[in-house]
Structures are given as C-alpha cells and as structure tokens.
Amino acid sequence: DIVIVRELTSGSYFGEPRGIFKEGNERVGINTHRYTESEIERAARSAFELARRRSNRVCSMEKANVMEAGVLWRDVVTEVHQADYADVELSHMYADNGAMQLVRAPKQFDVILTDNLFGDILSDCAAMLTGSLGMLPSASLGAPMENGRPKALYEPVHGSAPDIAGQGKANPTACVLSFAMALRYSFDLGTEATRIETAVEKVLADGVRTADLLQADGDTAVSTTQMGDAIVAALTTSL
Template sequence: FELARKRGNRVCSMEKANVMESGVLWREVVQKVHDADYPDVELSHMYADAGAMQLCRWPKQFDVIVTDNLFGDLLSDAAAMLTGSLGMLPSASLGLPMANGRPKALYEPVHGSAPDIAGQGKANPIACILSFAMALRYSFDQGAEATRLEKAVEQVLADGLRTADLLGEDGVTPVSTTQMGDAIVAALDASL
C-alpha cells in the first residue's frame, strides 16, 4: 500500500480464495490492513489464474500487485515476457520500513543471477540496471535519478541495441552484456 501511494494508488491482491484456505486468509488479512490503514488506496481482489490472464491481456490495468511467493513467481515470469525477455524485468521484495524510514528491501532481476550464462557475455543487464533504478526510487527517494536511468535504458532500446535474448529481427547483431551496459552509461551521461 505504501508503494502504491508512490505510484498510481491502486493495489490488486491476487490469491486463490476459491480453492485454497490460505487464499481465504490472505484475502481477509489484506482487506483488514487496507480498511484499517490505507482506505485512500484503491484495493481490488482477483484470483491469481485470472490475474495471469488479465496481466497478459491488459497489463496497464494494474499498478501494484500483491501476492504470495508462489503466485508472485508465476506472475512475474509471465509479466517478463510482456517485455520480450526475463532479462528485462526488475523486481523488488519490500518489507516494513526500518527506523530510518527506508523499507527492508531486496532488489534483483526477476531471473535471479542466471548462473547458466555467467561469464559468457550474453546476459542482458537491463533487469539488473532497472532493479537499481527501483532501489533509487523506493529505498533512497531519488526518483529523478531513477527516471533518468530508466530513460537511458529506453533510449538504448529505441536506438536498436539488443542482447541475444531480445533478438527477433533477422540481420540484427546482438551486443554483449558489457556493450549494452556501456551504451546505457553513455546514454545516462548524455542526459546530464
């Protein structure tokens, strides 16, 4: 709910309350937390399987989705393919704020560390870079810097650079992990 307040002020909670008792409990707890502390945030509930379909059908209807780890893993992988690759999707696991007001947080690419392609120069660094942008925005209150970094990624993609996971056009030569990262840094520097 705190995250939604910094975004579009909407939360969709996903579970399987129709077939799982844990889903019934999840829905009840999310609703109680909403009603007690966040009545200003729009809350909706959706079954996770319908949510997966809606995420593929019309992703812009969602702002913040809250779910458990099992459904979160499934939904985030489905969402990654909306961008063309798991290598494009950042993620954040956000906990309660600490004494300094910052959330306990872990930022990482949805795909994790991708050890199967480590050291080969073919990993897409964009999810990692965008995870850092999320850290800037949500842990360090540096939204302007996060936006600058996101726009640098957008610029490099608009310029046609692609790592191997994003190739779809014949005749396009993939760039390496380092080349993609260097291009993003150059675009970031150019935005100063």
C-alpha cells in the same frame, strides 16, 4: 509498468507439515499453504504504501473460491484497506484469472499483491511481457530500520546463468534497473531513478539489443559491455 508485491516468507514454500511420507503402499508429497493475519497484513501494507507512490491502485490476487487461506487473505487485505488506505483503489482477482489477464490486457494493472506461490508464477508470466527475463529488476523489502529505510535486497529477477558466464551475452538491463529501484525505494531518490529508467527506454527505442532481445534473424546483438555503455551514454546525454 507493473509491480508485483509477493509475500516471501510464508505460504506453500514454508508451511508445515511438509515433506514426502509413506502412506500405505505409496508415497505422498505434502506442502501446507499457511498464512497468518500478520503475514498478510505486512504484505498488504507494503503494497498500499507502494501504490501511493505510483498510480494509487492495488489488485490483490488469491484463490478465495477454493482455498481457506485465500479467504483469509482477501479478508485481511480488505480490512487493512478500509482501516488505513481507503484512498487507494483496491480490487480483488482470482490468481488464475490474473495470469490470463496479464497476457490479455496487462495495462489494467499497476501494483499486484499476492502470496508466495502465486507471486512466483505471476511474476514469471509478467516477465515475458517485456520479452525477456533479462529486463526485470526486483527488490526484496523488509521492515523499516531505525533510519527509516527498509531492509532490502535488490537484484535481477533471473538467475546467474552460468552457461553464458564470461561470454558477453548477458543482458545487464535488469541489474541496472535494480539499482534504479534501490535509489527510489531505499534512498528516496526518485528523480535519479527515473533518469536511469528513461536512459534504458531510450537505448531500447534506438534498437540496441542483447541476444535475448533480438526480434529478427537479421538483427545484430551487442555485448553485455556495449549494452551497458549505451545506457551510460544515454544517461550522460540526459544530464
């Protein structure tokens, strides 16, 4: 049970200058890994607030050993922690070691805080701990609105998979769990979110599998609708 808090609006994907330029007789591709203190602070506060609602642990990942942006990231995260979140356990790890540790011993992590580029890589690495991208929910959370709720977009981690559209093969679990995240983080309905997550766990424990989760050649896959119906049945049973 890991949550990766990935900063989404800056870093290598948006920094300037960027582009493909002519340099002498050859082309050069440039992307700028750029972060401001306020961008890092915003992501750090999100991670610490989330940790307080979970296991009170944050591991921040960057490359402070070779990147100045990583040095600033570590400094700002530490400053925010010392100023306002000393009750939360904070550790730091280089992102490449973090990828290895996710594979080696994933249970050591609870909330992982990282930047845009490393978050992209680490979240896909963590995805396969579950066996399939079809299992993973996600939330893009912004600043709180006047009602106190964050601006938010909840969706499965995976893409739309047009190659299997209409074939009944898609795993609906990530979509269902994304709704559970919406209940927990936008509507403060943690009990209801847990009921949905528990229903999903029961269905998986009972051996119900869509095609992406089959473990052996002799296993039989259920359809998208059948998987959804099984989750609803498990949820109804828990009422």
